[in-house]
Amino acid sequence: MDETGDLALTRALEAILFAAEAPMTLAELTRHVGERGDLLPSLRALAESYAPRGINLVERGGRWQFQTAPDLGHYLRTSRETVKKLSRAAVETLAVIAYHEPVTRPEIEEIRGVAVSGGTIDVLMEAGWVRPAGRRETPGRPLQYATTPEFLAHFNLATRRDLPGLADLKAAGLLDREPPRELPLPLGGREE
Numbered sequence: 381m382d383e384t385g386d387l388a389l390t391r392a393l394e395a396i397l398f399a400a401e402a403p404m405t406l407a408e409l410t411r412h413v414g415e416r417g418d419l420l421p422s423l424r425a426l427a428e429s430y431a432p433r434g435i436n437l438v439e440r441g442g443r444w445q446f447q448t449a450p451d452l453g454h455y456l457r458t459s460r461e462t463v464k465k466l467s468r469a470a471v472e473t474l475a476v477i478a479y480h481e482p483v484t485r486p487e488i489e490e491i492r493g494v495a496v497s498g499g500t501i502d503v504l505m506e507a508g509w510v511r512p513a514g515r516r517e518t519p520g521r522p523l524q525y526a527t528t529p530e531f532l533a534h535f536n537l538a539t540r541r542d543l544p545g546l547a548d549l550k551a552a553g554l555l556d557r558e559p560p561r562e563l564p565l566p567l568g569g570r571e572e
Contacts, residue, residue: 390422403443403529440532441539470500478543482513482524
């Protein structure tokens with residue numbers, strides 16, 4: 381494609397993404413602009429040109445969208461946001477789903493070691509971070525859960541691969557606690 385064709389493609393992608401109601405995949409963009417080769421170089425160049433501006437072009441979970449630059453979001457808030465804290469059970473459940481998706485409720489319970497209430501998953505679905513992801517082809521056909529593009533956007537992740545690994549969690553001091561050591565029982569085998 382020549383320089384004029386590159387500019388025309390970039391302008392078309394910019395217009396389509398600007399007017400889009402939701403983030404768009406490469407396949408959706410291709411349906412709008414037609415087969416013009418690899419769209420990624422044009423999208424990356426467009427994202428780079430918007431990087432210093434008040435609006436950024438970002439890719440999250442294989443979908444492209446314009447969004448307000450992260451450092452300028454406070455200008456758009458007209459009312460005070462109420463912060464809802466997730467319960468520890470909800471945070472643990474969200475982590476299990478994010479790291480193991482698609483995952484069923486029995487699998488979540490096995491990993492956490494406790495039962496998961498329906499309300500916990502409902503809270504995560506209401507937040508827009510978890511969605512049903514079909515049924516497992518096993519007896520009982522349990523429902524599977526997975527994260528959403530909103531989860532990626534909220535936690536500023538491009539893909540699930542950006543989730544912190546074991547080394548990152550240890551470096552942050554989140555996993556350095558050692559489990560309590562069992563103390564030896566006094567002679568005779570019972571506590572006094």
